[in-house]
Amino acid sequence: MTNPLREIDKTVGQLMDGLKQLKLHRCVNVIFVGDHGMEDVTCDRTEFLSNYLTNVDDITLVPGTLGRIRPKFNNNAKYDPKAIIANLTCKKPDQHFKPYMKQHLPKRLHYANNRRIEDIHLLVDRRWHVARKPLDVYKKPSGKCFFQGDHGFDNKVNSMQTVFVGYGPTFKYKTKVPPFENIELYNVMCDLLGLKPAPNNGTHGSLNHLLRTNTFRPTMPEEVTRPNYPGIMYLQSDFDLGCNCDDKVEPKNKLDELNRRLHIKGSTEERHLLYGRPAVLYRTRYDILYHTDFESGYSEIFLMPLWTSYTISKQAEVSGVPEYLTSCVRPDVRVSPSFSQSCLAYKNDKQMSYGFLFPPYLSSSPEAKYDAFLVTNMVPMYPAFKRIWNYFQRVLVKKYASERNGVNVISGPIFDYDYDGLHDTQDKIKQYVEGSSIPIPTHYYSIITSCLDFTQPADKCDGPLSVSSFILPHRPDNDESCNSSEDESQWVEELMKMHTARVRDIEQLTSLDFFRKTSRSYPEILALKTYLHTYESE
Known part of the structure; x- marks a missing residue:
């Protein structure tokens, strides 16, 4: 060079x-x-699809650092993208590419919603290429390699920066x-x-x-829907959840005490919404639900929270869940039964389970743990995905809180059935828990914020903020991770790092606006929202 x-x-x-x-x-x-970086690549580091597929002459591959597959002939009735994906997934221990259907690609890539975008994509390891067969790579008749470097890898790879x-x-x-x-x-x-x-x-x-001087001064978007603050208490007898655990509560008068706890106000907002309440930028109906350990913006339309926010200190302890609570869900007397989920739906749908947006493992007291099992903290989850979510909540949140001197976490569902990277309206949602009106999210997000200066606790930070965000695909299998049969400690965090995202990506997918109440300037917040944590070493 x-x-x-x-x-x-x-x-x-x-x-x-x-x-x-x-x-x-x-x-x-x-x-x-520059428009891109460069990486050292040679023909000797090339994966050939002919080592995986028997019919490579029937496909067209855009080769190189990001493989894209389409049928060679448009009228090929035998072309089956899902079958090709299956034949390319986790076939060798030293495999240097990972296949994706375009709708399953990390959301940060913004590369799916167009008919000209191929169905199958191969994300290739840095310093490697992918090609159909050796004859496509080596120059004829000399058989020599005709390149020594290339670009076009996943743009979170450091060598792709310019x-x-x-x-x-x-x-x-x-x-x-x-x-x-x-x-x-x-x-x-x-x-x-x-x-x-x-x-x-x-x-x-x-x-x-x-810039030294700014001609443009950005302003926060206007909130479209303001929340409701429930004041009515419905009767326990109004609910038929199909998994009520109130009979486990001892003594019996403790049930009334637990329900009274749900009417705390304000005091938790400063603790759990460190950067202000997220704004909803579309017309809908949702309620603010306060709890000792977390706060939620509960959607009466989606029957689940749009967001749940909580703050975990460095000293927080992870506690176990009593056996009798593992299959327990309590009614939330603040929300009408007609706007509540039911466990009966999950009993009818054998492919679906449920999880919680606030982790019961991080409850601050035995009484607060009952809040985590409220039906308004419940979201639909595939059993395979629950392995990821439970490990994230039980292990990684505590790990990040310990490393960063406390963190604020905001999590919630995403619906992107047309995979355009934008919030779906109700008419675009295609899947529901069987026999119910409970929509199944395509992804779940989490925004983890701390002080950039780890000597300052998250809830007392007066300097710049640090943020890590994830958009996790909600899928019925964990095939993306080849070692998913092993303990979660061996693969979940790496999977999450692959699906790192900007806060701005999450805002576009949810039509929410975050970080609305902070001492930082709004341009500083926009810089925070557009920053991508790559997790790449030099």
């Missing part, structure tokens, strides 16, 4: 010398930016900033030129920290 770099350096030098000669070097804003340099009177001087995505640059260019940006994929204002 010595000569090309020398040529680029020479060209940049000519540009800057020319600007100086014209006495414009202090008047003009200049941006140097350079950005901004120079001129509008840019800050000698300032280094965290990595950001190139989609954010269009808005900056418009600001430099005094133009109004056309609609685009960037978040206007998220790069204000690059």
